Amino acid sequence: MLEIRNITKVFNKNTVNEKTALKKLSLSLEDGEFITVIGGNGSGKSTMLNAIAGVFPVDEGRVVIDGVDVTRLPEHKRAAYIGRVFQDPMMGTAAKMGIEENLALAFRRGQRRSLAWGITKSEREHYCNVLEDLGLGLEQRLTSKVGLLSGGQRQALTLLMATLKKPKLLLLDEHTAALDPKTAAKVLEITESLIKRDKLSTLMVTHNMKDAIALGSRLIMLYDGRIVIDLKGEEKENLTVEKLLKMFGSISGSDEADDKLLLS
Amino acid sequence: MSLNFFDLLGQLPGALSQGLIWGILAIGVFITYEILNIADLTVDGSFCLGGAVCVVLILNGFSVEISLLFAFFAGLTAGLITGIFHTLCGISAILAGILTQLGLWSVNLAIMGRANQSINVNNFRLLVSLRYLQEVQNGDLPFYWSPILVISIFCVAIIALLYWFFGTQLGCSIRATGANINMARAQGINTNYNKILGLMISNAMVALSGGLLSQYQGFADINMGRGAIVIGLAAVIVGEVIFGRIFRNFALRLFGVVTGAVIYYTVIQTVLWMKLNPNxxxxxxxxxxxxxxxxxxxxxxxxxxxxxxxxxxxxx
Missing domain, CATH: 1.20.5 (Single alpha-helices involved in coiled-coils or other helix-helix interfaces)
Structure with missing residues (x-):
């Protein structure tokens, strides 16, 4: 479904702040695979997701989604294949627009926007149904401005928007990091059920090792712009936080990194 | 120095018709300032552009309608240029607007051939004119010649059209671009295209307003756009502050903006009546x-x- 081949991304090239965020990173994601991504600050997790989404061009390598080479496509064109949820709950929805208007925008992801009326009656019913599935009571507030919703509600709505039109690839960038533990758990629960229902190919970045181990069918860890751990199947199922830390320590060759990872 | 209240009352119809004309400009400013979240300074140039194009075409024998239509297209082009400066050339929106505005100064002079061009209302059947306002008041002309009526119809038609447009899929994507550009891109919206489109529509409204004002006052002047953006902003802000809490509907908000312009002009007439130096x-x-x-x-x-x-x- 997704294939990343040897991508390299250098920020602030030829300056004193030059930083190579991704170093010839390759990854291939099977159809319906759900990968959790962990790594310390600056390990390249978000950069990898942004490189896939096309937020910036990569310096080397190729990004192929479902057989289509999207390396040269701008962000808005790649959006036809990709659903995204960001860390910041404010970032994924338009506060000044209504709930149904936000959904309608997402419903036309990857399509030409015509002069037909923005929301049709049958669509409204559809939005009502999918909102009901969330179980947050948002179906009663279709025309409310999204700015009035809480962070958790907005994140749940963003999730819904990312999956309303089935994406070939779902990118979740620490989407529960800004929420309180209880809300985060709820949003994670919604995430899991949506992914399961639509068999979505997913990359989920998280800071929470427990979540990373509990969710998904495969786990990768990034360190210094490279994938250093890649586990699936039985290995993944038998994983614990301790084991993961030990593995990481032996790869990075320092214990100090463990603390960094835990604290980050 | 005595203040005659009836003088003020006598000036109110004038303030109303001017306010309504500036209301169309204010709608244009609303589109960039409120919807696109861009302070577009092209307005000063495109307002004059609309006036210049309209007057020169009328003087050259084109009908008023065609002249206004060309003023509209001239505004579209001005917005297109600012949009290209901003999106394709990566110039900040404010600077892009200032650059277009500066360039338009020369363009406007070239169109008019000199600093101002006047049209004699006796020689042309105009759409709106201060003269018609006076003659309707004196009973020399039937009521439907009244600029207040004509411009009100214009305003209502524009509000209806924009209400429709910003409710369409395309219009919604322009609103999303202004409301949250990251979200817009993530939902596959070409934000550059939408910014350009918004700037074009905005400046078309502004130029249309300029074309109407030049007819109303009987001339186009190279300085007529100076400070237009600030007047537009004043109207938008006054409209939003006064009606913002009552009007949530998009059409009503536009109506509030037009009313803001009328209020602004009434206030200006009042302070002039109080013998404030116009400078x-x-x-x-x-x-x-x-x-x-x-x-x-x-x-x-x-x-x-x-x-x-x-x-x-x-x-x-």
């Missing part, structure tokens, strides 16, 4: 806009200071 009008306008823009900020600040004081006294 100070722009200073007054700037101060009004500063006051309204600063108000929410200062209110929050004052509130936070009082919270701080309360906390301090509680500790003591």
């Amino acid at each position: 100070y009008l722009k200073l007054l306008t700037a101060l009004i806009v500063v006051l309204f823009l600063a108000f929410p900020h200062l209110k929050a600040k004052i509130a936070s200071i009082s919270v701080y004081r309360k906390g301090a006294s509680a500790r003591a």
